[in-house]
Amino acid sequence: PLAEVGVIPAVHPAALLRGTGSYRQFVADVRYALHLSQGGDTKRFIKAKVYVVDTPGCAKALAKFLATRQYLSCDIETSGFNRLHDKVLCLGIGYKPETVFVFTPEVIKFLKPLFDSKGSQFIWQNGKFDIGFLRRDGLLARVDEDTMLLSYALDEMGGIHDLEQISSDLLGAPDYKYMVKPWVPKKSDSYDKIPKPMLYEYCGIDVSLTLQNFYILRAWVRENDDLEKLYTKVLIPASEMLYHVERAGIHVDLKHLEKIERFYRIKTNAAHWYVERIIGRPINLNSPAQVAKLLFDDMKLKPRRRKDRSTAKEVLEKLPQTRIIKAIRRYRKAAKAYSTYVVGIQKAVDTDGRVHATFKIHGTRTGRLSSAGPNLQNIPRESLLRGMFVARPGYKLIEVDLNQAELRSLACLSNDKALIDIYTSTNRSIHDELAIYLFGKDFDHEDKMKAKMVNFGIVYGREGP
Structure with a gap:
């Protein structure tokens, strides 16, 4: 036989070195192969049982119960993307992959004590979007964990961080978008068109998959001190900060x-x-x-x-x-x-x-x-x-910018003596020095801008035409 246990298709490492393919998925494939070779089970996702909560009494009782759980996976469905005008259609909460409670709009307000409590960790997929709606409606929702940001910490490649892609990669979960496609064939269509039983089931699947993905992704990020720092000290705080930026907008x-x-x-x-x-x-x-x-x-x-x-x-x-x-x-x-x-x-x-x-x-x-x-x-x-x-009346717009933060970080990380000498000197400019090298001492402003593009282009992986 070709293999005793099975075959795991994976991208070739050379493709990763050339900037194609998903590094996160490659690591996941290698982990999965090792897991199978040691007698582990094949990938499987858990299909949740969804319970619809539509009475105040049940909502209040569940709020007390859920507040005793360590991790709560959450998701909302909305009628649109505008946090000023669109409405919340339902809120799903799960404390284990097998069980999800979906709260109807009328009873969501009774969950306020749950979101006010500090005991549970709230897990979301792109939670910045969800908390914008819930805070507008009076619930102090917060993003303690976010599977989209965990995925991004592990692999910065674009197009691989949506819930369906992550669930397919990690759990082998099938596509479930088909459930709602007949009512929302276009991205601009409102989820308000979806029959409520179907919408609640869809929300429940989102909640369960988010929790299942979380257990895997969180463990992987925690294994690496640098990724743990990036996730907990940069990405999660950035989610909260940008919520305020988006909410405020600009006049x-x-x-x-x-x-x-x-x-x-x-x-x-x-x-x-x-x-x-x-x-x-x-x-x-x-x-x-x-x-x-x-x-x-x-x-x-x-x-x-x-x-x-x-x-x-x-x-x-x-x-x-x-x-x-x-x-x-x-x-x-x-x-x-x-x-x-x-x-x-x-x-x-x-x-x-x-x-x-x-x-x-x-x-x-x-x-x-x-x-x-x-x-x-x-x-x-x-x-x-x-x-x-x-700025609105009575206020001023100010611009704050770190001076060459990326290039200074490059100097620290690379320990390059020439770069360090430039940044520890008080009268040297890396842009001026490159402009002189490229265009001579009589360089003009346009020449300096070109030199600046080259310097920052190196940090951001710019390649030749």
Whole structure:
């Protein structure tokens, strides 16, 4: 036989060295193979029995009972993602994988003593989202443990930290999203459409799988002192801190936003009119097909490759910079700013006049934050655009930045003498020194920015083109 016990498919270690595949999954596969070789059981997930709690008496009794348990796995289902307006549809709590209690909206308030108590450890999957709703409704929910952050601590690779993926990797759990797909085929559909018995069962599975994953992931993180420190001293506190950031949001000057809207509408209209005036006919500059016809058929420009009629930004940059090409580029730049930074922000401004973006702790491989809904970390430096974000009356916006924290950390971790000498000196700059090396002593501000990109690019694993 090929193997006495069985075969565990796993990614080749060489692929991990090249930056592909999941290191966490590779470690899990090796652990599993060793476990089986020593007579251990095959992977299995436990299907929970879900009990629906819809009376105040039962809710109060369970609150007392659950407060005596060490670990409580929790999850909520909501009608949407907006913590100001959407509602909690149910709250699931489990103290062991086999048993989950799902509380209906009417009785959740009776769990306040449970969340006020300090005896139990509350476990979530991306708990920052859940506690935002519960705290709004008067429950002092907290994130003591988070399986998404445990997964991220073990492997910073993206796309592997959702509950379904973790449960499949660690427990061999089957896909259960199919249960609710008939009612929410699109991501934007509200879970309010799902029949309540189905929704409660779905929530119960989430709770049970979170607890089962927790026992495995928590043990793995605890084995490594560095990961334990990262998880307990950085990731969990960051979850609490970012809850407050998201809840507060940032104020938007709506009058300034209207000014920006007019500015970019005029710019796009002017560039569009200019192209049509030159070619003597109407054209839809948002249509790649019409722009390609203009460039490669009417103007007889040569594409980079035969039969390649792309009109992407990088293609336009390499074509001869005629009046038409320049006008199209101006149009696209203004149209991009208008749709992303004007219309996008207008849609995101809530009834309190503020934008409440979501900040993702697990959103990058480098440990930097990412944000969405909208992406506030991608607003161009132009004062016209950034000027839409203001402090509320009586307050000031301040900017706090650590001086080259990443490169200083690199100096400490690598113990590189040259780097340490630079950072222990009072009159040396690593950016200036690289700029001199690359461009000479007469470097300008733009040269220094390029040197800065190289220095930070090394820390974040940037590679050559």
